[in-house]
Amino acid sequence: MSNYEYHKPQTVKEAIGLMESLENAKYIAGGTDVIVLVKQEKLAPANLVSLRNISELVYIDTKDGLKLGAGVTHSAIANNEFIRKRYSALADAAGAVGSKQIRNVATMGGNICNAAPSADTACPLLVLDAKIVIDGKAGKREVPIDDFFLGPNKVALNAGELVTGFVLPDLGSNTGSAYIKHARRQAMDLPIIGIAARAAIKIDGNEAVCRDSFVAGNDISQTIKRLEDERLVFEDVRIAMGVVAPRPVRAKKAEEAIKGKIISEKLLKEIGEIAASESQPRDSIRGEAWYRREMVKVLTGRAILRSIGRIVGPEQMTNPNRLW
Amino acid sequence: MKKEITFTLNNEKVVVEVDPGWTLLYLLREVFELTGTKEGCGVGECGACTVIVDGDAVSSCLYPVLEAEGKNVITIEGVAASDGTLHPLQQAFIDNNGVQCGYCTSGMIMSAKALLEKKAVPTEEDIRTSIAGNICRCTGYVQIVESVQQAAERMKK
Structure with a gap:
């Protein structure tokens, strides 16, 4: 039980107006952070302005x-x-x-x-x-x-x-993305680290024909092995890392290094190393810095692979109508 | 300053005066004396306080009481039929030893009920996902999952 007044505006305009006129007010949406903070007495708002009914x-x-x-x-x-x-x-x-x-x-x-x-x-x-x-x-x-x-x-x-x-933005049908949350258990836990990737790939010579080899194997890394000497390249890649810095950050050097390169396991390993060098993790209750850095190396490649899988894998394809 | 709210609680319309600082859990337990809904951690980690609001399982310990206005709230007390016949989930938890100390059971059943209302034939993964936010410290969850599976089968018939 806490001492706050609770307001339920129906429009954004009304919410902004309330926020302006009320003393010591805070917005609340789902409340799963705000109510916890209030209960833990880390936050003591006099007014909560609910965004739930807008x-x-x-x-x-x-x-x-x-x-x-x-x-x-x-x-x-x-x-x-x-x-x-x-x-x-x-x-x-x-x-x-x-x-x-x-x-x-x-x-x-x-x-x-x-x-x-x-x-x-x-x-x-x-x-x-x-x-x-x-x-x-x-x-x-x-x-x-x-x-x-x-x-x-x-x-x-x-x-x-x-x-x-x-x-x-619309990222085009040759784009896939993935997020890997690395935590001790699957539910109700914060990540030790989190890695998101987005990969756009292209084939040299822009002929878009269906290639059975793409969808035959279940494991995308097997597919990659078969394709290593072919002209399948990364057009554009984004990598973002959570819990390795005071805020979620992009691994921009790694992104730059991967652009235009032929997809290979060796490349993914190198990219993982670069991403890890861009991370600044610290020791905390959930994991030590060295471990987090090691896991950045592993999970960066995995997240990129999973992203590619979503472009070429039949199960979770980004755009089922477009096979090469 | 107290405010009056109206909502549906276990299929009955209720009108009640509440303090804006209360959670739904507080209202249920302290005012309506529906103590089947438990408070475990009080911060949304354990699932003991799970109730169903408009078809979705939610943690009532984090639910600002004024948001209940106009909603349809179901607690463990509203799960059995009005003649006292247990819900298939409740019966299955008894039959499969899905209950040990019982503290997590109300929350488990509410989470499972919300799942079965959305998906009558759930996979084991669906069941495990639906109760992933309900912590049981007695069992290994196996009998709980089996209870939900059996309830789903019985409800199909």
Whole structure:
């Protein structure tokens, strides 16, 4: 039992107005972070402004890329067929947060604004080039996600501003993505590290014909072995790492080094090494720094492989209509 | 300042005065005296307080009470039929020794019920995912999973 007043605005405008007029006020969405902090007496707001009853914050718009309302729950994302296929990393992460009970109420906006170094959805949004849509009394603005995280629990929001949604570009049908959460148990745990990848691949000579060799093997690494001397190259790759720095970060040197190269296991190993050199993990209760760095090496390659699998594997294909 | 809210609790419309700082769990246990819903950790980690709100399993210990307004809330007390006949899930937990100390059981059953309402024929993985947020310290979860499987089979018939 706590001492706060609880407000339930119906529109974004009303919420911003309340935030401006109330003393010591805080936004609350799913409440799975805010209520915990209040119970632990780490937060003592006099007023909570609930974003749960604002219908304009709840939308999944799949025309022309992907637009998501900040009030969309993790369950809604994890269960969305389009997001699972085309923005797989995000669905991976949303489905890996907490438990069913948490995912059913916890929102995307909340996960991002809480900005834990371990926030599962942050890495996918980084590799998927998301923009954050922000509204406040000064009006609307958009911020690239890479500029949004400032540090642990610190984001680029001015007083009274709130995140209303996310805009993700259309990444094309030769793109796949994945997020790997490395934790001790599958539910209700924070990641020791989290790695997201997005890979776009192309074949030299742009003839797009169906190749049976692509879909014959179950294991994508076997496919890669067969293709090593062929002209299958990385067009563009994004890598993001969680829990290895005060905020979720991109491995930009690794991304640069992989661009345009022929896909091979050796290359993936090198990329893992570069990504690990860009990480600055620390010792914590969940894992020691050296271990985290080792796991960055392993999981970076794995996340990229899984991304490729989603382009060429028949099971989870990004675009089933397009086989080479 | 107390506020009045109206919602459906175990299929009955209720009107009640609440303090905005309460959680749904507090209202259920302390005002309605529905003590089948348990408080374990109080911070959404253990699942003992799971109830179903509008078809979804949620942790009532993190649920701001004012958000219950207009919602349809089901607790363990609303799971059995009105004549007292146990729900197939409850019966299956008894028949398969899915209960040991019992503290997690209400939450387990609510999570499983929410799953079966969405997916009548769940896979073992579906079941394990649905109860992944419900911690049981007595058992190895095997009998609990078997209980849910058997309930699903009985409900099909």
